[in-house]
Amino acid sequence: MRNRIFTLHYSLMLIPGIVLLVMFNVVPMFGIAMAFKDYLPAMGFWNSEWVGLDNFQFMFILPDSKQILFNTIYISVMKIIVHLVVPLIFAIMLYEMRIRFLKKTIQTIVYLPYFLSWVLFGGAILRVLATEGLVNQMLGWVGIDPVPFLSSNQLFPFVLVFTDIWKDFGFGSIIYFAALAGINSSLFEAAEIDGASRIQIIRYITFPSLVPTIMLLAALSLQNVLNAGFDQVYNLYNPGVYESGDIIDTYVYRAGLQQAQYSLATAIGLMKSVVSLVLIAISAWMVGRFANYRIF
Amino acid sequence: MITSIRRMTASDLMLAFVLCIIAFFSISPILHVLAVSLSERVPVTSGKVLFLPVGLTFYNYMVIWDDPKFYRALWVSVERVILGGVVNFLLTVLMAFPLSRDPKIYRPRNAVMWFLIFVMIFNAGIVPWYLTIMKYGLLDSIWALVLPGAVPIFSIILLVNFFRSLPKDLDEACHMDGAGPWYMLFKIYIPLSLPSLATVTLFSIVGHWNSFFDGLVLMNTASNWPLQAYIQSLTVNLNGVMMDEDQAKLMSQLSITTLNSAKMIVAMIPIVIIYPFLQKYLIGGILLGAVKE
Numbered sequence: 001m002r003n004r005i006f007t008l009h010y011s012l013m014l015i016p017g018i019v020l021l022v023m024f025n026v027v028p029m030f031g032i033a034m035a036f037k038d039y040l041p042a043m044g045f046w047n048s049e050w051v052g053l054d055n056f057q058f059m060f061i062l063p064d065s066k067q068i069l070f071n072t073i074y075i076s077v078m079k080i081i082v083h084l085v086v087p088l089i090f091a092i093m094l095y096e097m098r099i100r101f102l103k104k105t106i107q108t109i110v111y112l113p114y115f116l117s118w119v120l121f122g123g124a125i126l127r128v129l130a131t132e133g134l135v136n137q138m139l140g141w142v143g144i145d146p147v148p149f150l151s152s153n154q155l156f157p158f159v160l161v162f163t164d165i166w167k168d169f170g171f172g173s174i175i176y177f178a179a180l181a182g183i184n185s186s187l188f189e190a191a192e193i194d195g196a197s198r199i200q201i202i203r204y205i206t207f208p209s210l211v212p213t214i215m216l217l218a219a220l221s222l223q224n225v226l227n228a229g230f231d232q233v234y235n236l237y238n239p240g241v242y243e244s245g246d247i248i249d250t251y252v253y254r255a256g257l258q259q260a261q262y263s264l265a266t267a268i269g270l271m272k273s274v275v276s277l278v279l280i281a282i283s284a285w286m287v288g289r290f291a292n293y294r295i296f
Numbered sequence: 297m298i299t300s301i302r303r304m305t306a307s308d309l310m311l312a313f314v315l316c317i318i319a320f321f322s323i324s325p326i327l328h329v330l331a332v333s334l335s336e337r338v339p340v341t342s343g344k345v346l347f348l349p350v351g352l353t354f355y356n357y358m359v360i361w362d363d364p365k366f367y368r369a370l371w372v373s374v375e376r377v378i379l380g381g382v383v384n385f386l387l388t389v390l391m392a393f394p395l396s397r398d399p400k401i402y403r404p405r406n407a408v409m410w411f412l413i414f415v416m417i418f419n420a421g422i423v424p425w426y427l428t429i430m431k432y433g434l435l436d437s438i439w440a441l442v443l444p445g446a447v448p449i450f451s452i453i454l455l456v457n458f459f460r461s462l463p464k465d466l467d468e469a470c471h472m473d474g475a476g477p478w479y480m481l482f483k484i485y486i487p488l489s490l491p492s493l494a495t496v497t498l499f500s501i502v503g504h505w506n507s508f509f510d511g512l513v514l515m516n517t518a519s520n521w522p523l524q525a526y527i528q529s530l531t532v533n534l535n536g537v538m539m540d541e542d543q544a545k546l547m548s549q550l551s552i553t554t555l556n557s558a559k560m561i562v563a564m565i566p567i568v569i570i571y572p573f574l575q576k577y578l579i580g581g582i583l584l585g586a587v588k589e
Contacts, residue, residue: 003401005476006401006402006476006477007401007402007403009476009477009478010393010394010397010402010477011394011404013390013391013393013394013477013481014390014391014394014395014404014408016387016390017387017390017391017446017447017452018408018411020387020443020446020447021411021412021415021447023428023432023443024425024428024429024443024444024445024446025415025419025420026415027428028419028420028421028424028425028427028428029418029420029424030424031420031423031424031425031427031428032420032421032424034423034424045427090318093311093314093315094315096311097308097311097312097315098304098308099308099312102312102315102316105319106315106316106318106319108575109319109320109322109323110318110319110322110323111574111575111579112322112323112326112567112568112571113322113323113326115502115506115567115571115574116326116506116564116567117505117506117507117508117524117563118508119506119508119524119525119527119528119531119563120524120527120560120563120564121325121326122531123329123527123528123531123556123560124325124326124328124329124560125325126531127325127328127329127332127553127557128324128325128328132343134328134346137343137346166322166325169322170322174579198307230509231508231509234509235528249422252421252422252423253422256421256422256423256426257422257423257426257513262423262427265421265422265423266421266423266424268421269420269421269422269423270420270421272421273418273419273420273421276417277417277418280417
């Protein structure tokens with residue numbers, strides 16, 4: 001009897017959250033039907049004509065699609081690799097540095113940019129990398145012509161990757177610090193007694209201890225292959241670099257909300273969601289299988 | 297941490313030096329904006345300001361002090377952080393508690409959990425999201441910034457894991473004493489999990505403060521924009537946008553670099569103020585989540 005009353009109360013606690021999730025996450029899922037319709041706001045959702053897979057067909061013949069898919073994967077894969085490597089190197093460097101108060105200070109400083117929005121950090125980056133910005137001024141001192149970081153299609157993808165790691169490398173190194181703190185210190189003592197050099201200690205003790213963490217992060221980052229970072233790109237790009245910097249999310253935003261191509265944008269968004277779902281499932285499976293890590 | 301005490305060598309100092317450079321580099325864009333915000337306009341336009349203000353002045357801060365648009369945006373942001381933070385907090389604890397029960401005691405537990413996971417990893421995309429919010433008539437209302445993200449699933453999962461790590465004897469003791477679920481949640485579980493709750497609350501505060509996109513899209517009138525959306529509209533990237541000379545001149549007059557810098561710095565202040573807590577709880581919390589079980 002008491003259990004039944006408890007169950008009732010537990011359900012009562014869940015109801016407000018579930019109602020909100022249904023309203024704002026489940027109801028929009030019915031809107032996915034727009035991807036199979038020719039949605040016109042004047043006709044309304046129910047009366048718009050069904051067109052089957054036309055939107056998807058159109059998507060595949062659209063000349064932009066290939067470029068956007070390429071940009072997305074190119075940028076995100078570069079970001080994933082850089083995000084695995086740079087925080088790792090930084091973590092090992094900081095771990096090796098033995099001046100304690102300096103270590104704390106540096107950690108405090110490098111974590112900060114992660115917590116700023118891309119509007120603010122990106123706004124600062126726009127200043128720094130602009131044609132007459134800080135970096136080009138400094139290049140000018142050594143006689144180098146201004147580099148169009150933000151308007152050159154050759155450079156823009158690399159600018160995205162570089163500024164992304166600029167903002168997040170400190171924060172990304174936290175997980176490596178946790179792993180480093182877990183290394184049994186007797187390993188280091190033994191190595192020192194055996195006369196191992198610092199480089200040898202890093203090579204044979206520090207780095208191997210981090211491999212499981214690296215693998216875990218690599219598996220988890222698989223789900224980001226189609227997420228090249230909307231907030232960042234949106235704040236840094238301009239029509240001049242659409243060719244190299246436009247990603248799926250920014251394209252869907254412009255097509256759907258700015259140009260009112262509702263059905264096409266929904267179709268592209270749906271494709272992305274489905275592929276992402278599959279990637280997340282693979283990544284969760286890999287993480288569970290090889291790292292014995294469960295999300296919940 | 298290497299335990300044996302060795303003498304500082306040249307390579308140690310070298311490493312320390314390199315790391316100091318990296319640390320400076322990582323916040324250099326922010327230092328530049330700060331320097332610009334404290335400088336006079338002329339040295340800024342002639343490119344004399346690097347990381348230290350030239351002709352130190354607080355004029356820019358005085359001007360935005362009197363800017364009603366800036367105030368309005370700041371207020372919208374504060375409003376959404378408070379409303380959003382409270383709503384997020386309540387829904388997180390209310391959902392995490394039942395979901396931390398054993399499925400044998402509360403049968404729907406696993407079904408609800410899977411529902412949350414599904415909703416978290418599959419979304420309908422931005423167009424249906426926007427049209428749904430429009431249909432509810434929420435556009436231009438502060439609730440459009442609060443309700444669509446009212447249920448922070450990630451935080452809920454974090455808290456469920458924490459609740460489950462508490463000793464089972466606690467539940468039994470509660471049962472013996474005849475405590476009901478609400479009493480257990482508010483008088484036992486919440487007081488016991490304050491550090492975790494601080495973590496998830498900081499998550500939602502930072503998230504609400506920093507998000508600009510929903511403000512930009514869901515607010516039709518610019519006076520309803522939160523601070524980040526307002527600043528975004530000021531600092532758009534004009535590099536490479538085709539403009540003739542007159543347009544370019546007009547734009548450069550409109551976007552007054554020194555004033556915008558001051559606005560950006562003011563928008564950073566709340567993050568800097570809560571930064572010690574972020575370091576303590578959020579970074580600690582992430583490690584907690586990462587190395588659990």
